Amino acid sequence: MNYEEHRRNYVLGGLRRENLTDDPFELFEKWQAQAIAAELKDPTAVSLATQEPAGNLWQRIVLLKGVSEGGFVFFTNYESNKARALADDHRGAMLFPWHELDRQVSASGFIKKISNEESDRYFASRPRASQLGAWASSQSQPVVDRDTLINQYQSVEQRFGNDLIPRPPHWGGYRLVPEQIEFWQGGEHRLHDRFRYEHTGSGWSIQRLQP
Template identity: 55%
Template sequence: MHYEEFRREYTAGGLTREMLVASPLRQFERWLEQSVQAGLEDPTAMVLATIDDQGRPWQRIVLLKGMSDGGFVFYTNHGSYKAEAIAGNPLVSLLFPWNELDRQVIVSGRAEKMSLAESASYFVTRPRESQIAAWASRQSRPVSARAMLQKQVQVLKEKFGNGDIPTPDFWGGYRVIPERIEFWQGGEHRLHDRFLYTKGEDDGWEIEQLQP
């Protein structure tokens, strides 16, 4: 394959300072709403990057599950690789790749564990099968065969019956409090539009345009 041949022009539209609002969180919500209206398949999918205790970066796709207290919310097993990395180094990065709109949003900030009450409030809204899956999986740990997971799911279905499924104490939410957020809009001839919001000492936001 000739990878250099995969090339296209970005013509979805430009981005100017006048189009931006003062709060990057409000600007993000505006773009997310436009992504939903455009019919993107997974508008809340985001790449989460962490650094482990040996300084090695790792990335994976997770789903944004809300915006609260000035942060981006997702949920995971507290024993997962991502949770263990955050415990050692809470500095993380998020990337929303809205390729169909020639857009991406990059978030740099600090991840903090949410309370059990906050996590439980979300857990009860999950489909029952997803609740059981949270109990069945020791996320990121080795497994010899998928059949073992399926057997554990069946055991849990019998255990819980038709009753309510409690929130696992090893599962919950994280909130990423942003310190920098960049909005990127693709432009023709690789002259992209980039605007970076940086949080100031007074919790206000400064905006500067970056060269592509």
């Protein structure tokens, strides 16, 4: 395969200073709503980067489940690789790749657990099969084969029967509170539009960056 031949022009429109909002979350939610309206596949998918205790950087896709209290909320197993990384280093970064709209949003800052009440509320809203899956899977741990995983799920299914399923103590939410948020809009001739918001303590400063 000749990777060098794979390229395209970005022609879906520019991003100008007058298009921005003083609060980056206001612009983010507008872009997120447009990604959903465009019927992108997994429009709330975001790449989450963390640094593991050994110093390795790692990324994985998670789903955004809310924007609140100045941050981006996602959920996971508290014993997973990402959770162990966050217990050691609270810094993290997110990238929202809306390729079909020629857009990206990047955010970096500190990640902390949300309240138990918030996690309980979200867990109760999940489909029952997803609730059972949270109990069945020891996320990031080795497993012999898929049959073993299915057996774990069936065992949990039998355990709860028709009862309400409580949130597992090892499962819940995190919030990334960004210090920086960058909005990227593809432009012709690789002259992309980039605006970076930086939190100053009293608000947000905005700079246009060269592509």
